[in-house]
Amino acid sequence: MVDKKVRFICGGCSLLCNDVEFNIENNKITDTFNCCGRADINYKNTDTPNRIKTPFIKKNGSLEPANLDDALKKSAEILLNAKNPIIYGFTNSGCEEMFEGVILAKKLNAYIDTQQSVCLGIFNKKRKEYKLKMMKLEKVKDYVDLIVFWGSNVSDLHLRLASKYVVFPRSGIIQSGKESRTVVCIDIRPTPTEKISDISYYVEPQKDKELLKALIKLHDGERLTDEKIAGLPLKSVKDFYELLNGSKHKIIFIGPGFTAGGDEFESLDLIAQLAKKMGIILMPTTSDANTFGCDFIMRSMTRYPFAVSFKDNKTSFNDNEFSLAKLLKENSIDAALIVNADPMSRLPFRLVKKMAKIPMVVIDHHKTLTSDLAQVILPMSMPGVECSRTFIRLDGVITIIDKVLEPPKGVLTGSDIINKINKLIDK
Amino acid sequence: MSKKPSVMEAYKLLPKTNCKKCGEPNCMGFAIKLVGAKVKLDKCTPLFEEPKYAANLKKLQELFPDEEVEGEGGILLDPDKCTGCGNCLVACPPNARLCDECKVGDGPHKEFTDLVFKIKNGKAEVINQQKCRRFEPPILACRVCETYCFGDAIRIVGFVKGE
Ligand code: SF4
Ligand code: SF4
Ligand code: SF4
Numbered sequence: 001m002v003d004k005k006v007r008f009i010c011g012g013c014s015l016l017c018n019d020v021e022f023n024i025e026n027n028k029i030t031d032t033f034n035c036c037g038r039a040d041i042n043y044k045n046t047d048t049p050n051r052i053k054t055p056f057i058k059k060n061g062s063l064e065p066a067n068l069d070d071a072l073k074k075s076a077e078i079l080l081n082a083k084n085p086i087i088y089g090f091t092n093s094g095c096e097e098m099f100e101g102v103i104l105a106k107k108l109n110a111y112i113d114t115q116q117s118v119c120l121g122i123f124n125k126k127r128k129e130y131k132l133k134m135m136k137l138e139k140v141k142d143y144v145d146l147i148v149f150w151g152s153n154v155s156d157l158h159l160r161l162a163s164k165y166v167v168f169p170r171s172g173i174i175q176s177g178k179e180s181r182t183v184v185c186i187d188i189r190p191t192p193t194e195k196i197s198d199i200s201y202y203v204e205p206q207k208d209k210e211l212l213k214a215l216i217k218l219h220d221g222e223r224l225t226d227e228k229i230a231g232l233p234l235k236s237v238k239d240f241y242e243l244l245n246g247s248k249h250k251i252i253f254i255g256p257g258f259t260a261g262g263d264e265f266e267s268l269d270l271i272a273q274l275a276k277k278m279g280i281i282l283m284p285t286t287s288d289a290n291t292f293g294c295d296f297i298m299r300s301m302t303r304y305p306f307a308v309s310f311k312d313n314k315t316s317f318n319d320n321e322f323s324l325a326k327l328l329k330e331n332s333i334d335a336a337l338i339v340n341a342d343p344m345s346r347l348p349f350r351l352v353k354k355m356a357k358i359p360m361v362v363i364d365h366h367k368t369l370t371s372d373l374a375q376v377i378l379p380m381s382m383p384g385v386e387c388s389r390t391f392i393r394l395d396g397v398i399t400i401i402d403k404v405l406e407p408p409k410g411v412l413t414g415s416d417i418i419n420k421i422n423k424l425i426d427k
Numbered sequence: 428m429s430k431k432p433s434v435m436e437a438y439k440l441l442p443k444t445n446c447k448k449c450g451e452p453n454c455m456g457f458a459i460k461l462v463g464a465k466v467k468l469d470k471c472t473p474l475f476e477e478p479k480y481a482a483n484l485k486k487l488q489e490l491f492p493d494e495e496v497e498g499e500g501g502i503l504l505d506p507d508k509c510t511g512c513g514n515c516l517v518a519c520p521p522n523a524r525l526c527d528e529c530k531v532g533d534g535p536h537k538e539f540t541d542l543v544f545k546i547k548n549g550k551a552e553v554i555n556q557q558k559c560r561r562f563e564p565p566i567l568a569c570r571v572c573e574t575y576c577f578g579d580a581i582r583i584v585g586f587v588k589g590e
Contacts, residue, residue: 019533032548034534037511040549141532155512155577163513168575169532170523178518178575192577196514 009401011289011384012039014394015158015165016401027406036159046382046405050367053408056377063377068410072417075337075361075376076424079108082335082359084311086111088324089341091288093380093414094389094401097339098290098297100418104337106310107425111333113324114294114306115341116286121295121305121319122265123254123284126272135251135281137165137395142172144281146247148184150271151208152255152285155192158394161285162196166251182243186211187257201240204231208258212270215241219277244278251281283394289384293392328354336360337421339414340380342368363417380414381407432490434458440483440490442473461491465586501584502543502553502572508580511549515572515581519543521558544572551580561587 010017012035020039023031029043045051055071056063066074079085087105090098091114098114105112126132135144147166154161162168170177178196185197188205203211207230214229218241229237244250252271259267275282286292295305302308304317307326320326324343327333328351336358344352345368355373362374365382383389386407391399407413412420438458445453449470451460460466468491469475474484516522516529522543523530534546543558544551556562560569566587573581 019528021534021537023537033537034513034546035511035549036513036546037509037549040511155510159510159512159577163517164532168514168517169530171531177523192579195577195579196575 008404009384009399010035010039011389011391011401012036012042013158013289014286014292014391015161016289016391016393016397016399017160017164018399019164022404024404029404038159042382043385043404045366046385047408048366051408052365052367052371052377052379053411055379056374058375063372063374068378068412071376071378072420072424075378076421078335078359078361078375079110079337079421080425082333084111084327084333085335085337086113086324086327086333087337087339088113088343089115089339090294091115091286091291091341093340093383094290094387094391095293095297096389096413096415097383097418098294099301100415100422101339102298102301104418104422104425105308107422109310109313111307111309111311111322111327112298112302113308113322113327114291114298115288115343115346116291116295116306120284120286120291121299122268123272123282124295124299124305126268127282130272130276132272132275132282134396135283136397137393140251140281140395141165141169142174143249144251145174145181146184146243146250147181148186148244148250148252149193149197150186150252150254151188151257151260152253153187153191153193153257154253154255154285155195157255157285157287161253166253167196182247184240184243199240199243201232201236207231209263209267209270211237212267212274215244216270216274216277219245219274244280249281250278251283254282254284256285256287285394290391292394292396293390293398296392325351334358338362338364338370338374339418340364340383342370344369344373363414378417379408379411380417381411383414386411387413432462434462437461437487437490440487441471442477442480444473446473448472501556502559503582503584504551504553505578505580505582506550508578509550509576510578510580511546511551512577513546513551514575514577515551516544516546518571518575519559520569520571521560521563525558561585 008020010020020035021033022029032040032043054065055068057066057071057074085108087101087110167183168177174180183197185194185200194200210230214224214237298305302315307319307322309316309322338360360374361376362371363378363380364371365380371377381387384401386403386405388403389401391401393399438455441454443454449457451457468487474480517532525542526535528535540554542554545554560567568587570583573583
């Protein structure tokens with residue numbers, strides 16, 4: 001039994017809720033308290049048939065159990081024999097895995113890319129460029145009275161964002177919770193997030209830029225002549241501007257819907273301009289738990305956030321060329337090390353077909369579409385559940401998550417496995 | 428995810444004869460009350476008596492299942508729809524009054540039970556309905572949890588004075 005007062009941190013999404021409690025029996029979690037449904041599934045999933053507990057090597061077309069040393073050797077072989085390997089994944093693991101991954105990529109002169117949903121890298125660049133402020137979620141809870149969810153369906157992404165931090169809590173100067181805050185939802189269609197929003201605006205797909213430009217114009221005192229902006233009547237846009245202007249502490253959560261399809265670079269530039277002019281706090285929301293940690297490690301070790309190439313002993317960044325999707329499209333990779341990610345379920349079908357032809361080494365804790373097609377599977381312990389890991393919350397707070405359970409016998413952490421491959425390559 | 432049926436959905440399936448047998452001025456009035464869970468379907472007698480409505484009746488019964496309602500009603504929580512978002516936990520005024528942690532958005536410690544809602548195993552549970560503002564005097568027509576539930580999992584049945 002866990003001590004009554006012990007609270008754990010959940011690593012289910014980048015919100016990293018710090019109030020989770022458990023009942024534990026025989027190294028299994030029997031009951032969870034306070035965490036959302038998504039996290040509950042994660043915690044109870046440690047011992048299902050899908051769990052990878054031993055290494056596998058593909059022999060004659062089928063994956064067969066193997067011992068760890070052979071599997072590691074085979075992995076090192078695959079990576080050494082490749083001319084242009086890529087190391088990919090990481091965003092659901094700890095910073096430790098990312099760290100080892102970058103070291104290995106450097107040694108192999110490989111490509112390295114992470115599984116990002118919002119272009120956090122571009123956002124961070126813009127944030128520096130415009131010197132935008134960050135705000136801790138605890139402070140958002142205490143002060144912010146205008147919350148905008150822009151293309152960010154929190155009822156799916158960060159289930160507890162509204163209840164734990166930004167909408168409902170009564171704290172600081174916000175003494176009546178939801179009643180003292182205004183919630184605005186901007187999306188292309190209705191989402192369940194609307195249930196908590198006071199006002200919803202439906203913009204036409206990929207027209208976010210127009211709305212942003214209009215808001216900037218309004219702020220600069222220019223007159224708007226168009227009757228409709230991004231599918232919204234002029235009056236709504238003016239109302240929205242007044243709302244933004246009238247509130248002292250305001251925040252915009254940018255979600256995948258904001259950057260989807262359109263020109264991310266320009267949209268993010270515009271929203272950063274608006275934020276600078278009007279003193280708005282911007283916060284990107286991404287689905288994977290440690291996107292922010294990976295971004296941080298990548299930037300501090302390579303200077304670039306993702307899509308980095310170590311070819312020819314040079315470190316170079318090009319999100320147009322070195323991202324997994326682009327590399328696959330150009331047929332420029334011939335082996336892959338996938339760490340705790342499932343690109344096969346996210347990539348478009350034509351790229352999946354290409355990826356399936358490449359020899360893959362997969363390090364993961366559960367079977368995925370990707371692991372089914374791998375040459376070698378190496379089991380890892382679940383980050384933040386079976387090994388203690390460093391994650392970074394969506395507002396940049398560095399958080400260390402303690403382990404709750406013991407990993408299955410003989411299963412190492414992801415970072416240890418990458419490290420072992422690294423040592424074998426030295427030999 | 429199935430949503431709470433709309434008034435129009437309900438209205439379309441009713442006889443639309445405005446016969447007043449249910450005690451409402453017209454079928455639309457009945458539909459509104461039906462969606463608000465303020466009347467039961469069996470008040471509309473023609474639906475059950477005339478065979479031509481049989482198909483519609485079946486659909487209506489699926490949309491408005493005949494729940495067991497305790498006393499004046501209660502908070503019905505559908506665990507299959509609940510996502511564990513915690514909106515009810517934090518938004519519910521008595522919950523915030525009874526538990527300092529809920530007030531600021533955190534979950535209560537697991538042995539704390541003097542509450543309306545609690546989140547266990549990723550789902551909300553109604554622990555003590557008697558603490559709800561609809562039950563504890565002075566009785567108030569609160570529907571906060573139902574309004575903000577992300578999963579449409581909460582349905583308040585029965586009605587209190589002033590509704
Ligand atoms: S919202 Fe995210 S961090 Fe919080 S309990 Fe759910 S999965 Fe875990
Ligand atoms: S109706 Fe109001 S008081 Fe009752 S449980 Fe829901 S939020 Fe709480
Ligand atoms: S608000 Fe609805 S979905 Fe969220 S925890 Fe409560 S019952 Fe479940």
